[in-house]
Amino acid sequence: MSTLLDAQAEAGGHLAVSAGPAGPAVTDEPPEPPRLSWPQVLRRFWPLTAGRRLAMAGALLCFTLAVVADAIGIELLSTLIDGAVENADLDQFWHPAAIWAVVTLAAAALTYAGSVLTASASERFSRRLRAHTHDHLLTVAPEELDRRALGDVLSRVVDDTEDVEHLTVSGAVSTAGSALAVVIFGIAAWRQSWMLALVVLAAAPCVWLLNRWLTGRTHAVSMRTRVAHGALTSTLEQSFTNAALVQAYNGRPAERRRLAAVSGRLMRARLRQTRLAAVQGPLTELVETAGLLAVIGIGVINIATGDLTVGGLLAFTAYLTFLYPPITALGQLGLVASSSGTSAARLVELLDLEPAVREARSLVVHDREITAGPAGIAIEGVTVRSPGRPDRLHDVSLRIPAGALAMVTGPSGAGKSTLVELLVRFRDPDAGRIRLGGRDLRDRPLGELRNEVTLLPQEPFMFDETVRDNITYGVPEDPGTGPISLATRDSGAAEFLDRLPDGLATQVGQRGRALSGGQRQRIALARALLREGSVLVLDEPTTGLDPQAAQNLIGTLRLLTARGRTVVLVTHDLGLTRYADQVIEMRAGRVHRLTVSPDAPAHPLDRPGTQQLKAG
Numbered sequence: 001m002s003t004l005l006d007a008q009a010e011a012g013g014h015l016a017v018s019a020g021p022a023g024p025a026v027t028d029e030p031p032e033p034p035r036l037s038w039p040q041v042l043r044r045f046w047p048l049t050a051g052r053r054l055a056m057a058g059a060l061l062c063f064t065l066a067v068v069a070d071a072i073g074i075e076l077l078s079t080l081i082d083g084a085v086e087n088a089d090l091d092q093f094w095h096p097a098a099i100w101a102v103v104t105l106a107a108a109a110l111t112y113a114g115s116v117l118t119a120s121a122s123e124r125f126s127r128r129l130r131a132h133t134h135d136h137l138l139t140v141a142p143e144e145l146d147r148r149a150l151g152d153v154l155s156r157v158v159d160d161t162e163d164v165e166h167l168t169v170s171g172a173v174s175t176a177g178s179a180l181a182v183v184i185f186g187i188a189a190w191r192q193s194w195m196l197a198l199v200v201l202a203a204a205p206c207v208w209l210l211n212r213w214l215t216g217r218t219h220a221v222s223m224r225t226r227v228a229h230g231a232l233t234s235t236l237e238q239s240f241t242n243a244a245l246v247q248a249y250n251g252r253p254a255e256r257r258r259l260a261a262v263s264g265r266l267m268r269a270r271l272r273q274t275r276l277a278a279v280q281g282p283l284t285e286l287v288e289t290a291g292l293l294a295v296i297g298i299g300v301i302n303i304a305t306g307d308l309t310v311g312g313l314l315a316f317t318a319y320l321t322f323l324y325p326p327i328t329a330l331g332q333l334g335l336v337a338s339s340s341g342t343s344a345a346r347l348v349e350l351l352d353l354e355p356a357v358r359e360a361r362s363l364v365v366h367d368r369e370i371t372a373g374p375a376g377i378a379i380e381g382v383t384v385r386s387p388g389r390p391d392r393l394h395d396v397s398l399r400i401p402a403g404a405l406a407m408v409t410g411p412s413g414a415g416k417s418t419l420v421e422l423l424v425r426f427r428d429p430d431a432g433r434i435r436l437g438g439r440d441l442r443d444r445p446l447g448e449l450r451n452e453v454t455l456l457p458q459e460p461f462m463f464d465e466t467v468r469d470n471i472t473y474g475v476p477e478d479p480g481t482g483p484i485s486l487a488t489r490d491s492g493a494a495e496f497l498d499r500l501p502d503g504l505a506t507q508v509g510q511r512g513r514a515l516s517g518g519q520r521q522r523i524a525l526a527r528a529l530l531r532e533g534s535v536l537v538l539d540e541p542t543t544g545l546d547p548q549a550a551q552n553l554i555g556t557l558r559l560l561t562a563r564g565r566t567v568v569l570v571t572h573d574l575g576l577t578r579y580a581d582q583v584i585e586m587r588a589g590r591v592h593r594l595t596v597s598p599d600a601p602a603h604p605l606d607r608p609g610t611q612q613l614k615a616g
């Protein structure tokens with residue numbers, strides 16, 4: 001199987017770079033995908049708002065009504081100034097004041113309702129998008145995920161989904177709300193005095209243009225911040241996951257330099273971002289103050305000519321204060337759209353990764369008569385290509401009878417793990433086919449196939465749960481104590497379970513750190529044995545086992561084959577091959593030699609009377 005070192009070297013990754021004498025070389029970040037425009041983001045992600053659109057529309061309605069209520073409040077301010085204040089008459093105070101209080105209360109309630117509705121829609125959208133992305137990534141070939149920096153993948157699933165939400169749900173609602181607020185306040189101001197309304201509306205483009213100008217500058221910096229942030233996460237992730245190697249090889253100084261380099265980039269980008277943000281506030285305030293002074297100046301002239309009342313002028317200044325926030329928000333729209341558009345592109349890149357294999361379009365069974373047949377495996381002319389390199393497998397044909405114990409051996413890189421990947425359909429062959437019980441693997445529902453063919457991977461993967469949870473992983477219903485005891489006995493796990501502090505309830509820790517390598521191996525084996533599929537594929541299961549445990553494992557596997565299960569075991573341990581019914585020796589992607597024990601079960605497709613199936 002290709003190793004981590006291979007994968008990292010291929011990806012131009014951490015280890016490859018750190019090997020150089022140049023010191024703190026920093027990995028090149030993969031090029032960022034081109035940013036998506038807002039309409040593109042909406043087209044792509046709008047379907048995920050299904051079921052939330054009513055809440056979004058409700059929120060927009062609430063915000064709009066709140067703006068109308070605010071505009072009525074401003075009108076009432078004008079009435080109060082020109083009536084009660086101008087004439088010093090308390091009688092003219094109570095009625096408008098009461099209405100104003102009610103209207104303000106209504107505006108507050110509407111704003112609250114709008115915020116709650118938006119949050120409910122946006123949080124549910126985020127949850128759905130994260131689940132969708134997570135689910136999709138689990139259909140992608142595991143090696144495709146291994147190729148990428150984990151930190152970067154996590155940042156896309158956690159952070160970029162938030163940005164996409166912003167553009168699709170909360171940002172969409174608030175932008176529509178801001179646009180409506182500008183229209184409503186604009187109309188209300190126009191009704192008071194068209195001349196002052198023109199002044200107010202003339203100031204609006206200035207605020208908008210200023211924010212747009214700043215946006216362009218901020219975008220480049222925020223991109224740099226984002227990239228530097230991703231590099232920092234990846235560097236930390238690689239340092240920590242390779243901590244044992246770093247310590248054993250005195251790699252701390254190199255890691256420190258690497259971290260200093262990426263941290264420095266993040267620091268510089270953040271400082272630039274802060275400087276720009278610090279300029280934005282005062283500049284906006286300057287333009288707003290200029291607008292306010294213009295309104296007051298022209299207002300004073302209008303009051304002198306009798307075209308405007310003091311209340312009217314106060315109303316205008318209030319309109320200005322209410323108008324600028326939505327105008328500013330609209331001006332910053334470009335920034336939000338561009339930074340979220342970048343996030344969306346990063347997310348779409350993950351979502352566009354092709355699943356390793358596809359469900360069959362038609363699950364019609366062609367070989368009806370053998371669907372319930374034994375789980376013999378027929379590998380027919382299978383080739384797996386690797387661009388620019390020799391074929392990983394080349395025209396391999398094999399038959400493994402149901403109930404046989406087949407061992408696959410061969411030097412490193414011979415194609416053993418590639419064969420395993422094909423049997424569990426982590427990928428499909430580029431040519432040829434594999435049949436199980438007579439049916440092409442591609443014609444079976446994936447779920448059914450994965451229940452039928454159990455894989456024991458080379459690496460004993462562990463979740464940070466209890467031993468029991470790890471053993472029963474992937475079993476739909478709690479199997480109960482009996483089958484678990486049987487699996488732990490057959491795998492040899494029972495031997496050490498009693499010595500664990502809480503037996504089956506012991507927490508195994510991150511990646512099973514609380515267990516030894518051999519213990520992890522046996523728990524993984526128990527997990528595989530607990531599953532009831534008719535084929536068991538084991539990739540180097542004896543690594544980490546002592547000779548006695550390896551012998552016991554063979555005994556267990558022989559028990560399984562006696563019960564009719566087919567076992568394919570990849571091993572470098574040639575001492576084990578004498579227990580096999582078939583030994584398949586691979587070399588350079590081809591079957592070099594096939595040794596069949598005389599006692600080996602016959603393949604169902606080779607039995608007389610089943611010849612027609614070969615044609616099917």
Ligand SMILES: Nc1ncnc2c1ncn2[C@@H]1O[C@H](COP(=O)(O)OP(=O)(O)OP(=O)(O)O)[C@@H](O)[C@H]1O
Pocket residue numbers: 001002143386391392410411412413414415416417418419
């Ligand atoms: N993801 C990959 N992309 C391209 N080529 C690959 C990939 N993984 C493996 N290979 C190549 O395919 C060939 C077969 O690799 P494979 O992992 O199947 O060998 P193996 O016999 O299992 O080796 P080992 O005993 O070291 O695990 C090798 O030449 C390897 O470099």
